[in-house]
Amino acid sequence: MVKIELKHLFSPGKIGNIRIKNRIVRSATYERKAIKYGIVSEKLIKLYRELAEGGTGLIISGAIGMDPKATGGPDQPYLYDDSHMEGQKKLVKEVHKYSETKIAAQLVHTGRQGTHPKYPSVAPSPIEDKYTKQIPRELTTKEIEGIVKNFVSASRRAYECEYDMVQMHGAHGYLLSNFISPYTNIRNDEYGGSIQNRAKILVDIYNQTRDEIGKNFPITIKLQIDDDVPGGLNLEEGIETAKIIVETGYDAIEPSGGIGESIILNKNPLPSRFIKSPEDENYFLESAKKLKPVMKDCPLILVGGIRNPLSAEKILQEKSADFISMSRPLIYEPDLPNRWENGDLSPAKCVSCNSCFMTMMTGEVYCVVKKKLEKKRLKEEKRNFNVKL
Ligand SMILES: Cc1cc2nc3c(=O)[nH]c(=O)nc-3n(C[C@H](O)[C@H](O)[C@H](O)COP(=O)(O)O)c2cc1C
Numbered sequence: 134m135v136k137i138e139l140k141h142l143f144s145p146g147k148i149g150n151i152r153i154k155n156r157i158v159r160s161a162t163y164e165r166k167a168i169k170y171g172i173v174s175e176k177l178i179k180l181y182r183e184l185a186e187g188g189t190g191l192i193i194s195g196a197i198g199m200d201p202k203a204t205g206g207p208d209q210p211y212l213y214d215d216s217h218m219e220g221q222k223k224l225v226k227e228v229h230k231y232s233e234t235k236i237a238a239q240l241v242h243t244g245r246q247g248t249h250p251k252y253p254s255v256a257p258s259p260i261e262d263k264y265t266k267q268i269p270r271e272l273t274t275k276e277i278e279g280i281v282k283n284f285v286s287a288s289r290r291a292y293e294c295e296y297d298m299v300q301m302h303g304a305h306g307y308l309l310s311n312f313i314s315p316y317t318n319i320r321n322d323e324y325g326g327s328i329q330n331r332a333k334i335l336v337d338i339y340n341q342t343r344d345e346i347g348k349n350f351p352i353t354i355k356l357q358i359d360d361d362v363p364g365g366l367n368l369e370e371g372i373e374t375a376k377i378i379v380e381t382g383y384d385a386i387e388p389s390g391g392i393g394e395s396i397i398l399n400k401n402p403l404p405s406r407f408i409k410s411p412e413d414e415n416y417f418l419e420s421a422k423k424l425k426p427v428m429k430d431c432p433l434i435l436v437g438g439i440r441n442p443l444s445a446e447k448i449l450q451e452k453s454a455d456f457i458s459m460s461r462p463l464i465y466e467p468d469l470p471n472r473w474e475n476g477d478l479s480p481a482k483c484v485s486c487n488s489c490f491m492t493m494m495t496g497e498v499y500c501v502v503k504k505k506l507e508k509k510r511l512k513e514e515k516r517n518f519n520v521k522l
Pocket of ligand 1: 304
């Protein structure tokens with residue numbers, strides 16, 4: 134049998150000055166496994182160990198809360214205070230034990246989609262969220278400057294915890310994407326209006342973080358390029374925003390899309406689409422092809438429905454992306470990269486049913502399909518054992 138080589142998928146790449154051993158990225162995936170309030174747990178460390186052992190080149194953490202007033206919940210890891218660093222250091226150290234695996238801290242401010250019991254949601258403008266039914270409070274310019282500082286401090290903590298890089302969460306309807314979008318930002322100060330003004334917060338965060346940490350720490354972003362709602366940010370404006378991000382100096386962009394409201398307005402919403410056939414896979418590829426020419430030397434991390442190693446290889450070979458990134462497949466199979474590297478090229482077992490997404494609403498994130506299959510297997514094993522007796 135001829136062994137198909139995935140030359141591109143398993144060749145090293147670079148983000149800033151950091152070498153990544155292959156082109157496989159674990160896209161940020163909220164786990165809800167921290168200890169109240171925001172402390173890294175042994176369960177969380179175990180999950181990251183499995184991902185590192187499983188061969189992923191770069192693991193992007195689940196969204197980490199960088200502001201006490203804008204976290205996802207008590208079981209989300211935080212980095213807004215030095216007291217959160219001890220557990221984070223342990224987690225990073227564990228990942229680094231496994232053959233050159235790299236790890237990025239994703240930092241999020243929940244913005245318009247915030248559900249903090251004590252602090253009402255905030256946004257660039259007070260536009261009602263049709264999903265949460267909340268009208269966020271409009272931020273003052275001074276508050277925006279304070280949030281920028283908190284992103285910088287959280288990045289500094291990530292650096293001190295020896296994360297290899299940070300990723301700003303600039304997508305999915307959270308605060309940074311609220312600024313980019315003409316749907317959620319109708320301000321008329323320097324943070325609103327033109328695309329350049331709407332991207333100002335991202336430029337400020339980059340410049341101030343660079344000043345604080347120096348040149349040798351990649352600052353990357355998950356960038357909204359499509360709100361997936363009527364009147365929202367479209368690809369054309371997404372590309373203009375990406376140009377600003379590249380000019381600013383960001384070290385990699387992972388384009389994405391969709392906001393909370395996409396779920397009630399669309400049958401198959403972004404960012405985590407259902408995938409029913411191979412035609413549904415790689416659903417940001419066409420957008421990536423349009424983005425790539427404006428990216429210059431800034432690496433593009435392609436996420437969204439990547440399930441097949443052969444099409445991933447082709448995407449990299451054709452230079453439509455520099456890295457491929459997966460979330461749901463690695464919840465089911467944390468060892469998927471090793472499986473592909475060892476020659477089993479069948480697509481990811483994940484059926485993209487979004488059961489993992491649903492578990493996130495009530496507690497720890499897991500793959501419901503995998504759990505059911507495991508239960509069935511255990512039941513059968515028990516039955517066979519009883520028959521033998
Ligand atoms: C359970 C779950 C949690 C997620 N958490 C995050 C997150 O914390 N930050 C983020 O940027 N995206 C998050 N996402 C979106 C994924 O990173 C990814 O963009 C999306 O699922 C599409 O990739 P996939 O088809 O490989 O799953 C999450 C997705 C799922 C299913």
